[in-house]
Amino acid sequence: MLRLFAMAVLTSCTAGDSGAGGFFADVTARSGIDFRLVNGTSGEHFIVETMIGGLGWIDYDGDGDFDLYLANAHSRPREADRLGEETDRLYRNDGGGRFTDATKAAGVGERGYGGGVAVGDYDNDGDADLFVTNFGRNTLYRNGGGTFADVAAQAGLAEPGYSTSAAWFDMDRDGDLDLYVVRYLRYQPATSRSCREKGLSIYCSPKLFPGERDLLYRNLGGGVFEEIGERAGIERAGEEGKGLGVAVADFDADGFLDVYVANDTTPNFLWKNRGDGTFVDIAPAAGAALSADGRPQAGMGVDLADVDADGRTDIHVTNFAKELNSLFRAKGNGVFEESARRANLAATYESLGFGTLFLDVDLDGDPDIVNANGHVDDVVERSFPETGSSYRQRTALLLNGGDGRFEEASDRGGPFFRERVVGRGLARADFDNDGDVDLALMALDRSLVLLRNENPFGHRSLTIRLEGTRSPRDAAGASIEVEVDGRRRVFEYSTARSYLSAGDPRVVVGLGKASRVGRLRIRWSSGLVQEVRDVPAEGFLDVREP
Numbered sequence: 001m002l003r004l005f006a007m008a009v010l011t012s013c014t015a016g017d018s019g020a021g022g023f024f025a026d027v028t029a030r031s032g033i034d035f036r037l038v039n040g041t042s043g044e045h046f047i048v049e050t051m052i053g054g055l056g057w058i059d060y061d062g063d064g065d066f067d068l069y070l071a072n073a074h075s076r077p078r079e080a081d082r083l084g085e086e087t088d089r090l091y092r093n094d095g096g097g098r099f100t101d102a103t104k105a106a107g108v109g110e111r112g113y114g115g116g117v118a119v120g121d122y123d124n125d126g127d128a129d130l131f132v133t134n135f136g137r138n139t140l141y142r143n144g145g146g147t148f149a150d151v152a153a154q155a156g157l158a159e160p161g162y163s164t165s166a167a168w169f170d171m172d173r174d175g176d177l178d179l180y181v182v183r184y185l186r187y188q189p190a191t192s193r194s195c196r197e198k199g200l201s202i203y204c205s206p207k208l209f210p211g212e213r214d215l216l217y218r219n220l221g222g223g224v225f226e227e228i229g230e231r232a233g234i235e236r237a238g239e240e241g242k243g244l245g246v247a248v249a250d251f252d253a254d255g256f257l258d259v260y261v262a263n264d265t266t267p268n269f270l271w272k273n274r275g276d277g278t279f280v281d282i283a284p285a286a287g288a289a290l291s292a293d294g295r296p297q298a299g300m301g302v303d304l305a306d307v308d309a310d311g312r313t314d315i316h317v318t319n320f321a322k323e324l325n326s327l328f329r330a331k332g333n334g335v336f337e338e339s340a341r342r343a344n345l346a347a348t349y350e351s352l353g354f355g356t357l358f359l360d361v362d363l364d365g366d367p368d369i370v371n372a373n374g375h376v377d378d379v380v381e382r383s384f385p386e387t388g389s390s391y392r393q394r395t396a397l398l399l400n401g402g403d404g405r406f407e408e409a410s411d412r413g414g415p416f417f418r419e420r421v422v423g424r425g426l427a428r429a430d431f432d433n434d435g436d437v438d439l440a441l442m443a444l445d446r447s448l449v450l451l452r453n454e455n456p457f458g459h460r461s462l463t464i465r466l467e468g469t470r471s472p473r474d475a476a477g478a479s480i481e482v483e484v485d486g487r488r489r490v491f492e493y494s495t496a497r498s499y500l501s502a503g504d505p506r507v508v509v510g511l512g513k514a515s516r517v518g519r520l521r522i523r524w525s526s527g528l529v530q531e532v533r534d535v536p537a538e539g540f541l542d543v544r545e546p
Contacts, residue, residue, distance in 0.1 A: 022414030023361050023397070024439065024451040032099045033068070036447045037424075038086045040075040041378075045203045046189040048073070048080045048113060048135050050376045051164070051244070053354070053424025053442035054500030056117030057431070058128045060106065061146045065093040066429040066504050067102070068440060070448060071114035071132055078189050080113035081136035081160065087111050088132065093431055097452070107148045110139050116425075116500030120168030121474040122177045123223060128474065133163035133181065133500070142223070156225045161212050162187055167496035169248040169257045169477050170525045171273060172218070177472050179225065180259050181215040182243035197383040203376055206264050206298075211242040214261065218277075233278045234271060242266050245302035245499050248477060249313050249492050251286075252334030255527050257477045260288070262299030262317045268326075272334070288315060288328040292338040297323045298352075301426070301499030305358035305367035306490045307343070308404030311481060313490060318353025318371055318499070321389045325353055325371070329404070339404075347408035351393050352376065355426025355499040359437040363459035363510030365484060366400035370413075372423030372441050372499070392420035392445065414451070421446055428497075429504035435461040435538070437508050460511040460537040466493055469545045470526035474505070477525035482509050483518040511537045 039049045054071040061067065068091045074084020087109040092102040103109045112134035122129050127143035140157045141148035152158040162184045168177040187209050195204040214237035217225040229235060237243065245262035252258065256273035260283075263269065267290055270283035283289035291297050298320035307314045312330035319325050325348040328336040340348075348371065355372035362368070373393035380389045397413040398406040410417045422444040428437050436453040443449065466475035478493040491509070495502040509517065517535040524530065524545050535541060 022412050024414040026416045027452045028450045031450050033091050035070050035089050039073045040077045045201050046077040049077050054116035055425045055427050055442050056119050056502030057429035057504045058119045066431050067093045071117050073113045080189050083111040116165045117502045118166035119495045119502040120177045124473040135162050136160050164244050165246045165500050167246045167248045170472050176219045178219045179217040182246045183212040183214050185209040186212045200379050200383045202383050206242050210239050213237050244300050247302045247304050262302040264298050267296045268299050288336040300354045301356040303356050303358045303497045304492050309489045311488050311490050318356045321352040324349050344405045354424045357428050359428050360510035363461050364512045365510045366402050368400050369398040371396040372426040374422035425501045426498050427501040427503045462509045463540045464507040465542050467544045471524040479523045481521040484514050
């Protein structure tokens with residue numbers, strides 16, 4: 001067993017309330033968060049208006065609890081590539097479920113037409129940094145210890161375009177974070193075509209526009225990046241890809257991190273990292289590009305988890321209404337099988353999903369699914385009444401039965417899960433550090449929603465926080481195999497997941513009534529493997545890479 005540098009139980013979890021209201025309580029009103037997303041919709045139906053809603057959890061002040069950054073758009077979508085009057089917002093977590101607007105004090109407040117948020121310590125100084133994608137110029141906020149400076153231009157990350165999600169990861173195992181930026185369409189609101197259906201103005205299909213190539217930035221050190229996408233082989237992520245969601249893991253267990261991209265109306269990408277600075281898309285051959293009947297779908301959000309406890313990372317992608325969400329179940333050696341029907345995801349057929357997260361809602365040891373749903377077409381009830389689709393839709397909760405089959409359980413989610421909203425970004429964090437996972441959800445038609453997990457069954461958990469030494473300091477890209485009562489499951493340590501969003505990277509392991517974790521096996525992105533044995537349940541565990 002490799003030597004454990006730090007292992008400390010910092011605090012104990014406490015059981016939640018009785019759970020009569022469901023798994024989650026809507027605590028937005030008493031949180032102090034008063035953010036409402038501005039998209040400037042005026043009836044002209046520019047695509048940018050409906051494909052927004054990013055957010056990110058970040059402990060920006062290093063006090064041990066997670067704060068919340070919310071990406072805003074602005075009131076002039078026709079001029080989306082210009083700055084608006086509205087700003088992004090940063091809310092500081094003050095504890096006790098209360099947040100304070102710290103936007104000005106922290107030196108943030110991006111005014112672009114915002115897309116997504118990515119969080120990572122790219123300079124390995126111990127402070128989490130922010131990358132914000134926009135329609136137009138992207139922004140890199142370097143964290144100087146609780147205050148930020150926009151260094152995108154100096155860093156070489158200010159490339160304009162239609163950027164959506166982004167992921168920090170160490171592509172070359174040199175110990176610092178590189179950056180993959182997903183881009184969507186070659187599109188200009190001021191000159192774009194308009195679309196109508198049955199006399200009504202509607203949002204045009206992405207099929208009518210060419211895709212825009214994704215960007216891959218290599219970290220050169222010293223705060224400088226080089227865009228190497230074409231040289232690295234991802235130039236196909238142009239016409240052939242219209243990307244929205246991204247997630248990172250070593251899918252084929254060869255020691256190098258790969259990149260999965262959910263594309264809208266085109267086949268999804270699985271970029272295999274060859275380890276020499278180049279990538280190749282293996283999604284078609286690996287069985288992770290198309291639906292079970294061989295069709296591209298409207299990939300929006302993506303997340304990763306070991307749904308069936310076989311020690312392999314599976315992929316979940318949200319899709320359009322009248323398309324099942326995809327579940328690509330790993331079979332080993334980098335091969336996947338589309339298993340949405342076998343996993344009983346039929347309940348996702350009627351909804352249009354954006355943000356999606358695996359989290360162990362009930363802390364029984366199995367990853368469940370929460371999907372933020374909402375249509376892209378605000379007149380769909382009139383323009384396509386024959387589909388039965390609704391613009392506002394319910395957020396979905398799907399509980400894992402332990403075998404990778406899911407039960408639709410939205411009615412047990414709590415009062416908010418019975419509301420209909422136009423859901424977009426969805427991000428997870430244990431914002432109150434009580435040992436269960438809470439949620440923040442962005443919607444187009446209402447204020448931000450903050451949902452606190454009530455842990456109604458009082459189940460135990462272990463929260464694992466990693467610190468890299470040879471690997472990036474924030475440990476992005478590590479995986480953790482956890483053994484509890486002889487059953488093993490793997491977790492990915494990453495902030496990049498869902499749709500346009502960044503989450504709390506800490507791994508929360510649901511233990512049910514178990515009293516101990518038999519073994520942890522950590523695979524750091526440096527390639528080093530470390531084991532920790534016989535860990536008490538109910539607490540927080542810090543592990544530092546040797």
